[in-house]
Amino acid sequence: MYWNQHCECMPQxxxxxxxxxxxxxxxxxxxxxxxxxxxxFQEIGLExxxxxxLDDLTKLPFTTKQDLRDNYPFRMFATSLSDIVRVHASxxxxxxxxxxxxxxxxxxxxxxxxxxxxxxxxxxxNSVIQIAYGYGLFTGGFGFHYGAExxxxxxxxxxxxxxxxxxxxxxxxxxTVLACTPSYAIHxxxxxxxxxIERSELKLQHGIFGAEPWSEEMRQEIEKRLGISAVDIYxxxxxxxxxxxxxxxxxxxxxIFEDHFIPEIIDPVTGESLPYGEEGELxxxxxxxxALPILxxxxxxxSILTKEPCACGRTHVRMHKVMGRTDDMLVIRGVNVFPSxxxxxxxxxxxxxxHYLLIxxxxxxxxxxxxxxxxxxxxxxxxxxxxxDLERKIRHRLQSLLGISAxxxxxxxxxxxxxxxxxxxxxxxxxx
Amino acid sequence: xxxxxxxxxxxxxxxxAHVCRVLGNEGINIRALSIADTxxxxxxxxxxxxxxxxxxxxxxxNFAVSMTDVLAMEVADTxxxxxxxxxKLDEAEINVEYMYAFLGTTSQAAxxxxxxxxxxKAVSVIRRAGINILEGEQVYSL
Numbered sequence: 001m002y003w004n005q006h007c008e009c010m011p012q013x014x015x016x017x018x019x020x021x022x023x024x025x026x027x028x029x030x031x032x033x034x035x036x037x038x039x040x041f042q043e044i045g046l047e048x049x050x051x052x053x054l055d056d057l058t059k060l061p062f063t064t065k066q067d068l069r070d071n072y073p074f075r076m077f078a079t080s081l082s083d084i085v086r087v088h089a090s091x092x093x094x095x096x097x098x099x100x101x102x103x104x105x106x107x108x109x110x111x112x113x114x115x116x117x118x119x120x121x122x123x124x125x126n127s128v129i130q131i132a133y134g135y136g137l138f139t140g141g142f143g144f145h146y147g148a149e150x151x152x153x154x155x156x157x158x159x160x161x162x163x164x165x166x167x168x169x170x171x172x173x174x175x176t177v178l179a180c181t182p183s184y185a186i187h188x189x190x191x192x193x194x195x196x197i198e199r200s201e202l203k204l205q206h207g208i209f210g211a212e213p214w215s216e217e218m219r220q221e222i223e224k225r226l227g228i229s230a231v232d233i234y235x236x237x238x239x240x241x242x243x244x245x246x247x248x249x250x251x252x253x254x255x256i257f258e259d260h261f262i263p264e265i266i267d268p269v270t271g272e273s274l275p276y277g278e279e280g281e282l283x284x285x286x287x288x289x290x291a292l293p294i295l296x297x298x299x300x301x302x303s304i305l306t307k308e309p310c311a312c313g314r315t316h317v318r319m320h321k322v323m324g325r326t327d328d329m330l331v332i333r334g335v336n337v338f339p340s341x342x343x344x345x346x347x348x349x350x351x352x353x354x355h356y357l358l359i360x361x362x363x364x365x366x367x368x369x370x371x372x373x374x375x376x377x378x379x380x381x382x383x384x385x386x387x388x389d390l391e392r393k394i395r396h397r398l399q400s401l402l403g404i405s406a407x408x409x410x411x412x413x414x415x416x417x418x419x420x421x422x423x424x425x426x427x428x429x430x431x432x
Numbered sequence: 433x434x435x436x437x438x439x440x441x442x443x444x445x446x447x448x449a450h451v452c453r454v455l456g457n458e459g460i461n462i463r464a465l466s467i468a469d470t471x472x473x474x475x476x477x478x479x480x481x482x483x484x485x486x487x488x489x490x491x492x493x494n495f496a497v498s499m500t501d502v503l504a505m506e507v508a509d510t511x512x513x514x515x516x517x518x519x520k521l522d523e524a525e526i527n528v529e530y531m532y533a534f535l536g537t538t539s540q541a542a543x544x545x546x547x548x549x550x551x552x553k554a555v556s557v558i559r560r561a562g563i564n565i566l567e568g569e570q571v572y573s574l
Binding site: 375376377380381382383384387388409410411412413414415 | 436438439440441442447468470472473475477491494495496497498500547
């Protein structure tokens with residue numbers, strides 16, 4: 001089943017022609033409307049007119065998350081603020097988030113892409129879809145919401161958290177499609193087992209899970225425990241949000257919607273383009289975005305692309321489930337966390353040494369973050385209360401910066417690992 | 433006034449033994465101790481025979497350590513002895529932040545270690561209330 005058979009099953013030559021036309025257009029636009037790109041082009045002596053084939057893509061400069069931060073909040077936008085109808089943001093390293101904007105047409109395209117993705121995952125007009133992604137600055141909740149409304153499904157915008165209420169509504173409203181992070185899906189199943197809810201009381205059939213990396217083993221676990229068909233959805237706010245790519249029912253890679261994006265795989269060290277079938281960093285160029293067109297965005301996600309025909313009939317290239325990161329970013333309960341964010345909090349508050357360790361674990365099915373930080377010998381006083389205040393201060397600051405709760409544990413000076421080379425700041429005990 | 437050594441300890445197997453071993457190896461004798469603990473960590477407070485040396489040793493072993501002024505107060509070693517002393521402190525409006533017992537005794541009485549706000553000022557008030565406060569040297573050598 002397709003949402004837009006014409007686009008999703010377009011012959012590859014025709015798709016390439018659409019891509020080239022849109023690429024030339026977007027290159028022209030960023031050159032004229034985004035000072036950041038114009039100066040990048042001028043630095044490397046590139047004229048928009050030099051982009052004449054899809055292979056010319058590699059002449060274009062990369063864009064990184066840092067570029068978005070440097071141009072905080074709106075300087076990467078290609079349209080005036082009056083044409084922006086929505087902004088979203090993700091948490092930043094130094095308190096400043098990465099901001100993304102959407103015009104009316106962008107929201108329209110995003111809804112289309114999410115409608116395609118949800119259809120891939122088994123959502124139809126008669127579905128009752130429970131959206132347990134967070135609504136707010138995070139793109140998850142709203143992305144799914146608009147896609148499901150586009151299809152005409154019955155939308156339950158319940159947002160994240162409050163598991164018992166989620167289950168009550170799932171049962172009473174007859175939810176057929178669940179959208180949330182894969183770890184939360186497992187948590188829901190565990191909770192209904194504990195509450196003694198019988199599977200026969202639920203009408204669940206399909207699940208569309210994303211916002212954190214998960215393995216094939218995790219899929220099997222989810223499908224078995226929840227008794228549903230589960231697919232993986234991929235996206236990132238800098239590109240558009242969820243809906244960049246989604247698995248079809250063949251569950252053999254995620255189709256990247258190539259009429260809106262051009263994906264590449266590069267060597268993360270040299271930046272060189274790699275052929276289909278090779279593992280490397282996924283890079284994405286947007287083709288239709290108006291508010292925030294992005295050239296060659298370095299996602300830092302590791303994957304493999306394949307052009308092999310898919311059983312579902314879609315012609316769009318498939319990416320392998322994300323296999324890892326090229327940086328130290330962690331995804332905890334669907335939230336992106338960089339160790340450097342934790343570091344900035346620790347340094348800002350003081351009273352501790354700049355030696356810290358992040359321990360991520362999965363208790364039951366929920367991710368837990370523990371931050372261990374060394375007490376500073378200079379700042380140590382005799383007071384227990386002072387130490388407890390310090391823990392509390394760090395915890396509150398992390399909560400407000402990252403949006404997730406962390407356990408803070410003070411440890412003795414010199415008790416955390418030291419290293420001459422690349423220091424280990426993270427222990428990830430989760431099996432994904 | 434006597435010098436108390438405080439140090440930060442994780443609630444982890446073997447930590448307390450480690451501190452005691454480090455001090456023991458250097459000939460430091462522990463005369464009194466208390467531990468204030470939370471779920472994850474504790475603050476160990478010690479009265480030793482040579483506080484300056486103990487402080488340097490612990491610092492050299494990378495402990496988070498600090499020195500605090502506390503008072504060693506004589507208390508009658510009879511039922512109600514401590515109650516009577518504490519009542520006197522109350523009357524003198526001296527607030528005890530924490531307190532613990534000393535291992536040894538003087539010839540006449542038991543000893544307790546107390547931490548109060550502004551210990552220097554408190555000494556004379558407490559003495560005026562009729563309570564004996566020992567000097568550091570008297571305590572370290574007990």
